Amino acid sequence: MAERSPTQGAGVTAAELDRYRPYLVRYARLQLRDQSSAEDVVQETLLVAIENGDRFSGQSSVRTWLTGILKHKIIDVFRRGARELPLAAAGRGEDATEEQGLEALFHADGRWRAMPGDWGDPDRAFENQEFWRVFEACTQAMSVKSARAFVMREVMGLTTDEICKELDISATNCWVLLHRARVSLRACLETKWFSKAR
């Protein structure tokens, strides 16, 4: 009789695991900002899942289980990268550019220089494939540091404390990065989508 693989034993086949690949790659690409790195880390994730399929208890969904493995893989990549180039030293130039971009939005007294645009019913954009291409481009346009903090918060669901620990920054610095990321994404979406859609 053919030996059952661990994944079959747990009721999750390798073919079923592979169905989650597009979702996992999208998740990893947001963090790593590179298609081939994302595919590599997803491949490692699926291999771990296949090897440890017998540990999958079924208490969570397969996707939640895979996402948990992927999070650890992504954090491993960050830690390796941080040893080579600490985050504080990464992207100093684009950091200053992003800060200048933020300052340029406001008068010296803190009022908006230009009234933020009216996006109408923005939820309609969800139905437009082209919007998602613009959205992805805008997430890639953030500085490395801001994007990393933003995706850890919004995609990986880490708390501010966890982000501070992973990136070795203070809470105040973390809030600054998250604010910059949101302002940058808002400005990009307004320029590249909503001002054109009106």
Add this chain to the structure above:
Amino acid sequence: MMIPSCKRVSELLSQAQDRPLTLKEKFGLYLHLALCAGCRRVQRQFEFMREAMRRYVEGDIDGDKARR
């Protein structure tokens, strides 16, 4: 009490997604939002971006799914 500036309000709108605001911060924020249409737009836009990010990651990014 000083009403916070638009710049400070955009910071508070962002931080409200990451930590509990103090009573003083909430009061200043709500007072400003009551008076400033631009910042009310930004508040809605930040919420929209959070939902967009969730849908993007979930793969809920085509018309059929979006309409469901």
